[in-house]
Amino acid sequence: MANIHPHIEAMLNRYDLKKDDPFEVLREILQEIVLYALSDAGFFKYAVFYGGTALRILYNLPRYSEDLDFSLIEPNDEFDLSRYEKNILSHLNNYGFEAIIETKIKEHSAVQSAFVKGNTVKHLIAINTPEDIVNKYPSTKQLKIKFEVDTNPPVDFKEEEKLHLVPMPFQIRTMSISSLYAGKMHAVLCRGWQSRPKGRDWYDLVWYVKNGYELDMTHLQARLKQSCKAFEDNIGDISEKKVLELLNKRIEELDIKMAKDDVSRFIYDQRELELWSKEFFKAIASMIKFNVFTIKY
Structure with missing residues (x-):
């Protein structure tokens, strides 16, 4: 020993x-x-x-x-x-x-x-x-x-x-947990997937929503402004509505099976992934809490 x-x-x-x-x-x-x-x-x-x-x-x-x-x-x-x-x-x-x-x-x-x-x-x-x-x-x-x-x-x-x-x-x-949330949302909206979506991002998003944390829109704005292809052509105001539109677009592009495969080895109970679907993530998106209503880009 x-x-x-x-x-x-x-x-x-x-x-x-x-x-x-x-x-x-x-x-x-x-x-x-x-x-x-x-x-x-x-x-x-x-x-x-x-x-x-x-x-x-x-x-x-x-x-x-x-x-x-x-x-x-x-x-x-x-x-x-x-x-x-x-x-x-x-x-x-x-x-x-x-x-x-x-x-x-x-x-x-x-x-x-x-x-x-x-x-x-x-x-x-x-x-x-x-x-x-x-x-x-x-x-x-x-x-x-x-x-x-x-x-x-x-x-x-x-x-x-x-x-x-x-x-x-x-x-x-x-x-802070709210700024950490903004970093995760930036990853969900902006990370380049190629052919391998990072299911861990989506797992963490569910965790934030489940625990009722608010999204730090000020920090999210700063991150989007610095680096995000999805926002390159967007000028003017970016509202909660715009963030949710882009999130739902990412959900439509998400390969659910590959996302599950990415995160499965990191979790204890695989039953956590049973409900994963595009409809599930759209429901999660509708539950997101924002702490600022409109941000300037």
């Missing part, structure tokens, strides 16, 4: 490794260690946490999530994500996880990306995963956590501090 750090043992007690996907459990634990390392290094003085993993970790979204997404508080083209790598690797090592970080250079992009990579089998053994489960994974399988920082973000968002207790108590600076 591996000698587990007591903080990791406490984190593992939240899961049942015979029921929960051990690969996703492992990734989630590593995500939280990375967040702790970033907080410890002062990263959240300059950036906020947002996206699906923020919903999962801070608001108990009932699905697993892959990436860590961040936005600077203010645009800064001189921001250097690599300055935090040493602290991330040090914290992971302190908790018994060996990893490397690979930086991905994107020319002519305001988004800085890096990947934390480690050996899945070694890490599963490190958290005392039962042998029959470990044996299901090839010895060469890598666990990857991508984290990205938008260095030129639309800045019209609300923010707040959230206390997170594992692996050690620390503060995370994040967007």
